[in-house]
Amino acid sequence: MRQYIELEERYGAKNYKPLDVVLERGEGIWVWDVEGRKYMDCLSSYSAVNQGHCHPRIVEALTQQARRITLTSRAFRNDQLGLFYQEICTLTNSHMVLPMNSGAEAVETVIKAVRKWGYREKGVPSDKAQVIVCANNFHGRTITIVGFSTEKQYRDGFGPFTPGFVVIPFGDADALERSITPNTVGFLVEPIQGEAGIIIPPVGYLKSAREICSKNNVPLILDEIQTGLGRTGRLLAEMHEGIEADVSLVGKALSGGLYPISAILSNKDVLGVFMPGDHGSTFGGNPLACAVARTALKVLIDEKMIENSEKMGRYFLDALKRIKSPHVREVRGRGLFIGVELEAVAGGARKFCEALMSRGILCKETHENVIRFAPPLIVEKQDLDWALERIENVLTGSV
Ligand SMILES: *Cc1c(COP(=O)(O)O)cnc(C)c1O
Numbered sequence: 001m002r003q004y005i006e007l008e009e010r011y012g013a014k015n016y017k018p019l020d021v022v023l024e025r026g027e028g029i030w031v032w033d034v035e036g037r038k039y040m041d042c043l044s045s046y047s048a049v050n051q052g053h054c055h056p057r058i059v060e061a062l063t064q065q066a067r068r069i070t071l072t073s074r075a076f077r078n079d080q081l082g083l084f085y086q087e088i089c090t091l092t093n094s095h096m097v098l099p100m101n102s103g104a105e106a107v108e109t110v111i112k113a114v115r116k117w118g119y120r121e122k123g124v125p126s127d128k129a130q131v132i133v134c135a136n137n138f139h140g141r142t143i144t145i146v147g148f149s150t151e152k153q154y155r156d157g158f159g160p161f162t163p164g165f166v167v168i169p170f171g172d173a174d175a176l177e178r179s180i181t182p183n184t185v186g187f188l189v190e191p192i193q194g195e196a197g198i199i200i201p202p203v204g205y206l207k208s209a210r211e212i213c214s215k216n217n218v219p220l221i222l223d224e225i226q227t228g229l230g231r232t233g234r235l236l237a238e239m240h241e242g243i244e245a246d247v248s249l250v251g252k253a254l255s256g257g258l259y260p261i262s263a264i265l266s267n268k269d270v271l272g273v274f275m276p277g278d279h280g281s282t283f284g285g286n287p288l289a290c291a292v293a294r295t296a297l298k299v300l301i302d303e304k305m306i307e308n309s310e311k312m313g314r315y316f317l318d319a320l321k322r323i324k325s326p327h328v329r330e331v332r333g334r335g336l337f338i339g340v341e342l343e344a345v346a347g348g349a350r351k352f353c354e355a356l357m358s359r360g361i362l363c364k365e366t367h368e369n370v371i372r373f374a375p376p377l378i379v380e381k382q383d384l385d386w387a388l389e390r391i392e393n394v395l396t397g398s399v
Contacts, residue, residue, distance in 0.1 A: 001020075001022050001033065001034055001035055004022045004034065005020055005022065019353060019354065019357055019362070019364070021033050021039070021357060021362065022034045026041070026049075026053025026054055027052075027053055027054055028052040028053060028055075028376065028378060029041055029052055029053075029375055029376045029378060029379050029383060030053070031053060031362065037360070038360060039357070039360050039361060039362045040360060040361050040362065040375065040383065040386070040387055041053065041362050041375060041376065042356075042361055042362055042363040042372075042373050042374065042375045042387065043362060043363055043364050043372065043374055044257075044374050044375060044376050045252075045257060046194075046226060046252060046374075047194075047226045047229075047231050047252050047253055047337070047374055048251075048252040048253055048255055048257050049253070049256075049257035049376055050229055050230055050231060050252075050253035050256075050257075050300070050305065050309075050376060050377045051253065051256045051257065051296060051299050051300060051303075051305065051376065051377070051378070052376040052377075052378045053257065053376070054257075055256055055257075055296075055299055057295055057298075057299050058256040058257075058258055058292060058295045058296055058299060059258070060295075061291050061292055061294070061295035062258050062259060062288065062291070062292050064291070065080070065287060065288050065291035065292070066288060068287075069287050070286065070287060070288040071283065071286045071287070071288065072286065072287060073282055073286075074280060074281075074284065074285060078285075078286070078287040078290070079287070080287040080290035080291050080294070081099075081285050081287065081290050083290070083294060084097075084099070084285075084290035084293055084294050085097050087294055087297060087298075088263060088265065088293070088297060089265070091235070091297060091301070092235065092236065092248065092250075092265050093244065093267070094248070094265040094266060094267055095266060095267055095268070096265075096266045096271040096272065097263055097264065097265055097266070097271075098113075098263065098264040098266075098271055098274070098279075098284075099261060099262070099263050099284050099285040099289070099290070099293075100261075100262045100263070100264070100281055100284045101260050101261060101262060101281060101283050101284055101289070102140070102251065102260055102262055103139075103140050103223075103225040103249070103251035103252060103262050104139070104140025104141055104142045104145055105140075105142075105262060105281065105284075106225065106249045106250075106251055106262040106263065106264050107139045107140050107142075107145055107188070107223065107225075107249060108140075108142055108144060108145070109264050109279060110186070110188070110221055110247055110249060110264050110270075111131060111144065111186075111188075112278075112279060113247075113264070113266075113270050113271055113273060113274060113279075114129070114131065114185045114186035114219050114221065114247075114270055115129045115131075115164070115185055116273040116274070116278070117185060117219065117269070117270050117273045118183070118184075118185030118186075120273055121269065121273070122182075122185065122217060124182070124183050124185060125183070128183045129164055129183060129185040130164055130165065130166050130181065130183050130184050130185065131148075131164060131165050131166070131184075131185060131186045131187075131188055132165075132166045132167075132168060132176065132179055132180070132184060132186070132187045132188070132218075133148045133165055133166070133167055133168075133187075133188050133189070134167065134168060134169065134170035134171075134189050134190075134193070135150045135167055135168070135169050135170055136150055136151070136170055136193055136196040136199065137149060137150070137167075137170070137188075137189075137190065137193065137196070138151075138190070138193065138194060138195035138196065139188065139190075139223055141154070143158060143161065143162065144161070144162040146158055146161070147159070147161025147162050147165065148161075148162075148165035148167060150167060166179055166184075170189070170193060170196075170199065170201060171199075171201035171202050171205050173204075173205055173208035173209055173212060176208075176209055176212050177212050177216075180212070180216045180218055184216065184218050185218070185219070186218060186219045186220075186221050186247075187209060187213055187218055187219070187220055187221065188221045188223060189209065189220075189221070189222060189223065190222070190223045190224075190226070190227065191206060191222055191224060191227045191232075191236075191237035191238055191240075192227050192232065192237060192334060192337060194226040194227065194337070194366075194372075195226075195366060195367075196366075196367070197339055197341065197366050197367050197369075197370035197372075198332060198333060198337060198338065198339030198366070198370065198372060200332055200333075200334060203241075204241070205241075206222075206238060206240075206241040206243055207241045207242070207243055210241075210243040210244075210245075213246070219246040219247055219268060219270050220245045220246050220247070221245060221246065221247040221248075221249070222236070222237070222238055222245040222247070222248050222249070223249045224236050224237055224238070224248050224249055224250055225249050225250060225251040225252050225262065226252060226337075227337065228248065228249075228250045228252075228253070229250060229252070229253040229254060229296075229297075229300060230253070230300050230305050230306040230309045230335070230377050231253070231309065231335055231336060231337045231374065231377070232309070232313075232334040232335035232336075232337050233306065233307075233309045233310030233311075233313050233314075233334060233335030233336070234306065234310070234335070235300075235306055236248060236250075237334070240334065244267055245267065246266065246267050246268040246270060247264060247265065247266050247267070247268070247270055247271075248264075248265045248267075249262070249263070249264055249265070250262065250263050250265065251263070253296065253300075254293050254296060254297070255289075255292060255293065255296060256292055256293075256295065256296030256299065258292050258296075259288055259289050259292045260289070261289040261290070261292065261293045263293075300377070303378070305377035305378060306377070308377055308378065308379075309335040309336045309377040310335050312336060312377075312379055312380070312381065312384060313333065313334065313335035313336040313337070313338065315381060315384060316333075316336065316338060316373065316384050316388075317331065317332075317333045317338055319384070319388050320338065320340060320373070320388070320391070323388075323391070323392045323395055323396065324396065325392075325395040325396050326343070327342050327343055327346040327352075327395055328340060328341070328342060328343070328395060329341045329342060329343045329369075333373075336373075336374055336375060336377055336379065337372075337374055338372070338373040338374065339366065339370045339371070339372055339373075340370065340371045340373065340395075341369060341370050342369045342370070342371070343369075344369060346369065348365070348368050348369060349365030349366070349367075349368065349369050349370055349371045350365045351399055352365075352371055352394055352395070352399060353365050353371060355394045355397075355399045356371075356390065356391065356394050359390040359393065359394065360390065361387055361390055361391065373391075375387075
């Protein structure tokens with residue numbers, strides 16, 4: 001194991017500090033390291049592996065498509081793109097879709113789209129468009145996106161940044177209403193803030209945001225890159241409040257964990273502003289990605305993973321809440337998107353994650369003091385019972 005770690009350390013940029021486990025195989029909720037030890041994956045690659053590792057149907061779709069054709073560029077059409085469009089729009093009740101590769105690219109793309117929409121459709125004066133975002137947001141790592149982050153480390157040393165963003169507190173609908181001006185072209189928000197530590201806004205927040213945005217002709221843009229595709233027990237987290245965003249961003253699990261693809265889903269005329277040449281990506285919408293995404297979506301539905309996420313999420317959350325530990329401040333979550341916030345004196349979540357790893361459970365700390373539990377959506381009760389025994393052990397022991 002050491003030799004793999006040494007190679008990474010010697011040649012790689014140091015922008016990550018992973019747990020020292022070197023994985024070589026995955027199947028469903030389980031992964032194995034190079035020394036044959038087995039672990040339950042409770043991170044699911046930040047929810048990109050919602051369907052479980054190496055799902056056989058998705059692997060089959062990938063290999064079959066890889067033998068046919070993998071890349072056409074958008075200079076030509078391909079026989080997967082239209083079907084992907086139709087299937088994802090039908091499933092999410094969207095009118096228009098634009099495929100990209102990563103989550104950050106989807107965010108960048110929607111910012112371009114709403115800016116152009118603002119100038120063309122809303123009459124915002126040239127270069128005056130503003131997008132409202134929330135404190136403690138996480139939308140990716142490009143210059144524009146980190147420019148409106150409130151996390152010091154994400155920005156430090158990377159300026160100058162793109163102007164045109166206004167930051168308001170998360171979960172505060174009045175602040176949204178107050179901050180809207182005639183130049184506001186969008187409100188970009190995560191339904192539940194993931195990287196901030198699984199922060200769930202007050203009940204009714206998204207509904208209020210929906211009403212405020214509609215009243216002021218401001219597109220509501222939900223970043224569902226992490227919360228979408230079943231993670232919270234609904235296809236999209238917006239469904240918990242019975243609303244529809246004007247634009248929804250999905251990524252991560254759209255790949256089934258196999259091949260990156262993201263998508264901008266638009267319910268309004270926002271995406272309609274793009275004309276040939278306005279935007280593009282060499283790999284965006286390639287047939288391999290589309291074939292994978294089509295199957296990744298089918299599998300979620302056919303195998304009832306969203307229902308399972310809700311059911312198992314409730315079971316897991318309740319059981320975690322019952323653990324009596326002096327280290328735990330709060331347990332919160334929705335579906336299989338769960339955060340255990342530790343007391344400041346507990347000494348940081350990292351050492352708990354290391355202790356869990358030594359007992360066969362892989363999770364990652366979010367910020368300093370939150371342990372995130374987000375297993376693949378196929379997890380079963382007996383698996384959770386196995387994990388809960390070990391989690392209780394770690395949370396109530398001396399670590
Ligand atoms: C992961 C994530 C992104 C960025 O996705 P990448 O594929 O890593 O660029 C954006 N928004 C949210 C909410 C995310 O969780």
